[in-house]
Amino acid sequence: MSIELKNLKKAYKDKMVVDHLSLEIDNGEFFALLGSNGAGKTTTIKMLSCMLIPTEGDAFLLGDSIITSPEAVKQNINVSPQETAVAPNLTVRENLEFIARIYGSGKEKARKMSHEMMMEFSLLDKAKTKAKTLSGGWQRRLSIAMALISKPKILFLDEPTLGLDVRARRELWKVLETLKGKVTVVLTTHYLDEAEALADRIGIMHQGRLQALGTASELKKQHSMKSLEDIFLILTEEGVK
Numbered sequence: 001m002s003i004e005l006k007n008l009k010k011a012y013k014d015k016m017v018v019d020h021l022s023l024e025i026d027n028g029e030f031f032a033l034l035g036s037n038g039a040g041k042t043t044t045i046k047m048l049s050c051m052l053i054p055t056e057g058d059a060f061l062l063g064d065s066i067i068t069s070p071e072a073v074k075q076n077i078n079v080s081p082q083e084t085a086v087a088p089n090l091t092v093r094e095n096l097e098f099i100a101r102i103y104g105s106g107k108e109k110a111r112k113m114s115h116e117m118m119m120e121f122s123l124l125d126k127a128k129t130k131a132k133t134l135s136g137g138w139q140r141r142l143s144i145a146m147a148l149i150s151k152p153k154i155l156f157l158d159e160p161t162l163g164l165d166v167r168a169r170r171e172l173w174k175v176l177e178t179l180k181g182k183v184t185v186v187l188t189t190h191y192l193d194e195a196e197a198l199a200d201r202i203g204i205m206h207q208g209r210l211q212a213l214g215t216a217s218e219l220k221k222q223h224s225m226k227s228l229e230d231i232f233l234i235l236t237e238e239g240v241k
């Protein structure tokens, strides 16, 4: 088991944002969390990545509790957040080296790891380009490479293809596909086709609760519907509890 959520809850005053979420995600699984705006996806990811303390409940990442062992959890994870994490005035290579150094690599090792990452992510010919001059798609690609340079066992991707054009999205999908089976990935997205194309399993959240869970074909079978979009619309309708 890679990730185990046990009755995870987050409330702001009397507003329940994540409502007793329980879920298990396997090692190497590519898991997509869907839900409309405000469903609680980002809050869930922030709690799992120890950026936000739950109001109640707990989660275990590779056996470590986010409440009692956040430092151990942080050793195994990384996040590519919604707002891209790249330093705009550093080049692609410098951004990667900077992160590798933060994670404790010496100068030579950081250089070597950055080179490997640039090869893996087809960033080599952009090595000397300042991040701020890259297109949104390439910035996001760099942000994911930066998140992977620490060799995390679990990677959280919050809306990785937000704002990208169709071609840039498809290009990024190819990159994400190469992660399958190697790293446990939890991805949030508003693109249902993205979840269907990439994820082993999909969870649909609505008002802080998990309304559905399964592979795309299981969800279609369960709801006797051909399209994930129709299922999503029914499960996330106003007033549905």
Ligand SMILES: Nc1ncnc2c1ncn2[C@@H]1O[C@H](COP(=O)(O)OP(=O)(O)OP(=O)(O)O)[C@@H](O)[C@H]1O
Binding pocket: 012, 017, 035, 036, 037, 038, 039, 040, 041, 042, 043, 044
């Ligand atoms: N610091 C905060 N104080 C009060 N309410 C908050 C705070 N942070 C988030 N919320 C509320 O929690 C709810 C869930 O937000 P969250 O960002 O987790 O949703 P989401 O599913 O990621 O949405 P989106 O798809 O729009 O990114 C929203 O109603 C949001 O307004």
